[in-house]
Amino acid sequence: MNGLMLTAVGALILIILVLVYRIHTLVVVMRGAKSGDIGMANKVNAFIFPVFFFVGLALFYWSYQSAKPYFLPEAASEHGKITDGIFWEVMLILLIAFLVTNVLLYVFPFLYQYKEGKKAYFYPDNHKLEMVWTVIPALVMAFFVVFGLIEWNKIFTFPEESKCEVIEIMGKQFAWQVRYPGQDNTLGKYKFKEIDATNEFGIDLTDKASFDDFIPRELHIPKGKPVLLRIRARDVLHSVFLPHFRVKMDAVPGMPTKFWFVPTKTTAEMRAETGNPKFNYELACTEICGRGHFAMRFLVVVDDSADYEVWKKKQNPWVNENADYVRTKVPGFVAPGEEVKTTTPVAPVIVDTVNVVEELTKKGEVSLHINFASGSSDLTDASMPSVKSIFEFLTSDKKAKIEISGHTDNSGDAKKNKDLSKQRAQAIVDALVKLGIAKKRLEAKGFGAEKPVADNATEEGKAQNRRVEIKKI
Amino acid sequence: MSAVGTIEQAHAHAHDDHGHDHHELHWIQKYVFSEDHKVIAKQYLFSGIFWAIIGGVLSLLFRLQLGFPDANMDWLQPLLGGWIKDGKLDPEFYLALVTMHGTIMVFFVLTAGLSGTFSNFLIPLQIGARDMASGFLNMLSFWFFFLSGVLMFISLFTSTGPAAGGWTVYPPLSALPQAIQGSQSGMTLWLLSMALFIVSALLGGLNYITTVINLRTKGMTFDRMPLTIWAFFITAIIGLLSFPVLFSGALLLIFDRSFGTSFFLSEIYIGGEHLTQMGGSPVLFQHLFWFLGHPEVYIVLIPALGITSEIIATCSRKPIFGYKAMIFSIVGIAFLSFIVWAHHMFVTGMNPFLGSIFMLLTLIIAVPSAVKAFNYIATIWRGNIVFTPAMLFSIGLVSFFISGGLTGIILGNAAADIQLHDTYFVVAHFHIVMGTASFFGMVAGVYHWFPKMFGRMMDETLGYVHFWLTFIGAYCVFFPMHYIGIAGFPRRYYSFTGFDAFSSFVDLNMFISISAIFTVTVQFIFLFNFFYSIFRGRRSPLNPWKSNTLEWTTPINPGHGNWPGEIPHVYRWSYDYSKPGAADDFIPQHIPFSQTKESNLPGEVDKE
Numbered sequence A: 001m002n003g004l005m006l007t008a009v010g011a012l013i014l015i016i017l018v019l020v021y022r023i024h025t026l027v028v029v030m031r032g033a034k035s036g037d038i039g040m041a042n043k044v045n046a047f048i049f050p051v052f053f054f055v056g057l058a059l060f061y062w063s064y065q066s067a068k069p070y071f072l073p074e075a076a077s078e079h080g081k082i083t084d085g086i087f088w089e090v091m092l093i094l095l096i097a098f099l100v101t102n103v104l105l106y107v108f109p110f111l112y113q114y115k116e117g118k119k120a121y122f123y124p125d126n127h128k129l130e131m132v133w134t135v136i137p138a139l140v141m142a143f144f145v146v147f148g149l150i151e152w153n154k155i156f157t158f159p160e161e162s163k164c165e166v167i168e169i170m171g172k173q174f175a176w177q178v179r180y181p182g183q184d185n186t187l188g189k190y191k192f193k194e195i196d197a198t199n200e201f202g203i204d205l206t207d208k209a210s211f212d213d214f215i216p217r218e219l220h221i222p223k224g225k226p227v228l229l230r231i232r233a234r235d236v237l238h239s240v241f242l243p244h245f246r247v248k249m250d251a252v253p254g255m256p257t258k259f260w261f262v263p264t265k266t267t268a269e270m271r272a273e274t275g276n277p278k279f280n281y282e283l284a285c286t287e288i289c290g291r292g293h294f295a296m297r298f299l300v301v302v303d304d305s306a307d308y309e310v311w312k313k314k315q316n317p318w319v320n321e322n323a324d325y326v327r328t329k330v331p332g333f334v335a336p337g338e339e340v341k342t343t344t345p346v347a348p349v350i351v352d353t354v355n356v357v358e359e360l361t362k363k364g365e366v367s368l369h370i371n372f373a374s375g376s377s378d379l380t381d382a383s384m385p386s387v388k389s390i391f392e393f394l395t396s397d398k399k400a401k402i403e404i405s406g407h408t409d410n411s412g413d414a415k416k417n418k419d420l421s422k423q424r425a426q427a428i429v430d431a432l433v434k435l436g437i438a439k440k441r442l443e444a445k446g447f448g449a450e451k452p453v454a455d456n457a458t459e460e461g462k463a464q465n466r467r468v469e470i471k472k473i
Numbered sequence B: 001m002s003a004v005g006t007i008e009q010a011h012a013h014a015h016d017d018h019g020h021d022h023h024e025l026h027w028i029q030k031y032v033f034s035e036d037h038k039v040i041a042k043q044y045l046f047s048g049i050f051w052a053i054i055g056g057v058l059s060l061l062f063r064l065q066l067g068f069p070d071a072n073m074d075w076l077q078p079l080l081g082g083w084i085k086d087g088k089l090d091p092e093f094y095l096a097l098v099t100m101h102g103t104i105m106v107f108f109v110l111t112a113g114l115s116g117t118f119s120n121f122l123i124p125l126q127i128g129a130r131d132m133a134s135g136f137l138n139m140l141s142f143w144f145f146f147l148s149g150v151l152m153f154i155s156l157f158t159s160t161g162p163a164a165g166g167w168t169v170y171p172p173l174s175a176l177p178q179a180i181q182g183s184q185s186g187m188t189l190w191l192l193s194m195a196l197f198i199v200s201a202l203l204g205g206l207n208y209i210t211t212v213i214n215l216r217t218k219g220m221t222f223d224r225m226p227l228t229i230w231a232f233f234i235t236a237i238i239g240l241l242s243f244p245v246l247f248s249g250a251l252l253l254i255f256d257r258s259f260g261t262s263f264f265l266s267e268i269y270i271g272g273e274h275l276t277q278m279g280g281s282p283v284l285f286q287h288l289f290w291f292l293g294h295p296e297v298y299i300v301l302i303p304a305l306g307i308t309s310e311i312i313a314t315c316s317r318k319p320i321f322g323y324k325a326m327i328f329s330i331v332g333i334a335f336l337s338f339i340v341w342a343h344h345m346f347v348t349g350m351n352p353f354l355g356s357i358f359m360l361l362t363l364i365i366a367v368p369s370a371v372k373a374f375n376y377i378a379t380i381w382r383g384n385i386v387f388t389p390a391m392l393f394s395i396g397l398v399s400f401f402i403s404g405g406l407t408g409i410i411l412g413n414a415a416a417d418i419q420l421h422d423t424y425f426v427v428a429h430f431h432i433v434m435g436t437a438s439f440f441g442m443v444a445g446v447y448h449w450f451p452k453m454f455g456r457m458m459d460e461t462l463g464y465v466h467f468w469l470t471f472i473g474a475y476c477v478f479f480p481m482h483y484i485g486i487a488g489f490p491r492r493y494y495s496f497t498g499f500d501a502f503s504s505f506v507d508l509n510m511f512i513s514i515s516a517i518f519t520v521t522v523q524f525i526f527l528f529n530f531f532y533s534i535f536r537g538r539r540s541p542l543n544p545w546k547s548n549t550l551e552w553t554t555p556i557n558p559g560h561g562n563w564p565g566e567i568p569h570v571y572r573w574s575y576d577y578s579k580p581g582a583a584d585d586f587i588p589q590h591i592p593f594s595q596t597k598e599s600n601l602p603g604e605v606d607k608e
Ligand code: HEM
Pocket: B056, B059, B060, B063, B098, B099, B101, B102, B103, B105, B106, B110, B165, B166, B167, B168, B427, B431, B434, B435, B436, B439, B477, B490, B491, B492, B493, B494, B516, B519, B520
């Protein structure tokens, strides 16, 4: 920071000095002394051009050498080696063009600077020369095109799916999730409509192939085997970027895409090669997707095929980890090893039917039974409509400020209840802020069980008391 | 020489007589709602400078974040208010800054500020016309641009921030207010502003085209037109064909945002909700956007190339090498620019076969571009070069055009682009070839035609200092970005520390930011020189650069109608510099061959 300030101040002082000097000379000029002649300045400028170039070239070389250690390690995929090859070979050929044209561009100004009494060479065209420098670039380009296209087409010729590890990868704001096909090697179908807070992929539970699919927290891939990524997005565009494998493909909502590659180095091998015991492959997002675009990191691990199979065996299918959820879709579902619970009493849930906007506009307050995951302050999907309706009110009345207060029933510890009710009110505030409401219009309070509106002796009454009150202030 | 002198004097004289029967215009008509192309050109220039300052300052704000990620930014609170929290820049506002910076630079500075200024100023003056074909439409064009700027400016101050989805505004991000705050009112303003901007560009373009076709003075055939005019002419045609496509894209996006249509939206689950819009395609928008977006980069570049062609020939005291080839290459680039757009979309999931086609077409564009670079170099070869500030900036442009053009060939290689797409390598490439090159062309134009605009000269020494500091600074800013891109750093990242792979180059990023601050700061030398010289500069002679084109036959401060007397006729092309046998090293376009017997080439006779 200091360095920055110093530079800025330094530059400013320099400029002020220059300006003062110039104002002085300009005044002299204004008084009549005119210097229209081409003199010293022309020579100086002519001289700086080649100097700039050769010093620049030296810096180019030096900076390249110092930057090189920080470039990505050699590609860890088969096609990556080839695309890197194309990159550096094309670069080399272009470097020649760069040097030739630049030497001329920077040396000519020096050689052909203005000289008193000299006349420039009247040379309007030369068709042969022009032909030469049209045809040569054309040939070079043709060469690039042919070789580039051969590789491009190879990369986009997909191997048979049965020969690949097929992995689904889904981008959302702001995280990646991956799904493996499990034992049957078939990814279960998904349906957009099935997506919800638990079933993030929208796994279709009427498809039996889904039942062994698993959703791990890291992307594991085997060395030496083609990996086919089935890529999709759930909300906005994202882009799958595996820098070490030279893989990139957009994730598009509504339009699944795919990319395949063959990893060639395990994580362990890469750690040895880079001499960095902490080395990890990473997955990043390269399509702007919002606030957390820069933070969509996902860990990637390349195993050798034995380790990979072991790892796969250890994974627990998604349905088993979410048996309760699955039961709501597939009645009677039992995960292996799960104790079948007999009808746990379900607490009554009150569904709000009031018109929030109307109520708030007319009475200035409303009481809602917004759902939270039990014991936590995470809003559930079922509660989103209520939050939306508050949002609607706040956008319909741009000036309104509201107080959101959380209330609980009397079961459990009073202090905890109070904290929880405050956190829940705050969660609603946060959700509204995320929707774009200014923070200063919202106030969160928590009362725990201090202000019951019904009798806590009955389950019905308790349900009435677990509520959120919205008040205009 | 004597012939030139007498004609100029005759004109100056005629002007005096003429002055009396000119009815006086109200000052509002003269300086505000003016229909005079020269005034409109200056209006564009001043607006362009205003926007360049804003665009530059925005880039410094996000460069601070990138170069000094740990710094406390509380001192910016007075300027940015709530966007600084706990000493940190808000990540969404970072994206908003990048988006506004890109939009402003591309459209407001380098389209309106560059093309608007010089097409307006030079077309009538260089083809020998009294004004544009329609002064009224020309005025409308400026005021649409002005309004568009007002909306964009207001959007900077909305409570949810300006548009933040990148200058390419890809939906769904730009379509969904719940996806990012910038997609609320900021995005609405962005779309309205761009719609007005497009109207302005179309009105302007129509005018440039009709003027060039219809109002050329006697003898100004197409094959005698200065390359500046060719460049503006072709640019206007590109704009006319491509801007409407962006307009349609913007319109459909407005529908998706406000009227529940689903052109670009499908299967979206966001904020715990399933959107009802189904069946649209985000990739469709990308096609529509880049159908303008790619030609747009030539819309900003070609005028700059035209300007430098003129300046390099004049200051080398030589005809431009390969005049015809220069025209063909502009036309070729313009044509090809319409059929390469999908090289921005190699990895969007577009059919890979399309990728092959677009790679082929993209690399073809390198050929006419290379021809231009070689022709520039051949023009300075064996010249008698006078380094005016304009000439320095023109050589600078050629340098950037080569450096940035070469990396374009790498990016056009679809297979290599898989890794490079949306990394800093791209940022480096387009800043050099389009940003800096066009910017240099614009500055060169200002230095060169300042005497014609304001009747005074800019200070040359300040110009030299400005050039060298900017030239060095710009390379220091953008050259190292190649390295960062090769290391895989993605663009539009608020911070890189979250990834092991992108945690290097901390010092280099700091260096870039310091260079950027330096480069932007030295532009104040130019600003000072510019404004000071408007009022206090040395008085300009009639033809300060000893140039051949017609604008230098007008009085020093041309009035409405440009030439007080008759419009001069044209007898030759504009590049008769250092013609063998001629007494002087230049023969202006309005000198008939009959007066230059000593230097005429075979076949050069006046055809009446
Ligand atoms: C001092 C001058 C400039 C600096 C330091 C600068 C710096 C940058 C940087 C670092 C980015 C990438 C930010 C990111 O991806 O997070 C960027 C984006 C961009 N810049 Fe500049 N730039 C400058 C001038 C220009 C000029 C003259 C143009 C005109 C073409 C321009 C056009 C753009 C565009 C179109 C983008 C992309 C915006 C986007 O990603 O949506 N910049 N600039």
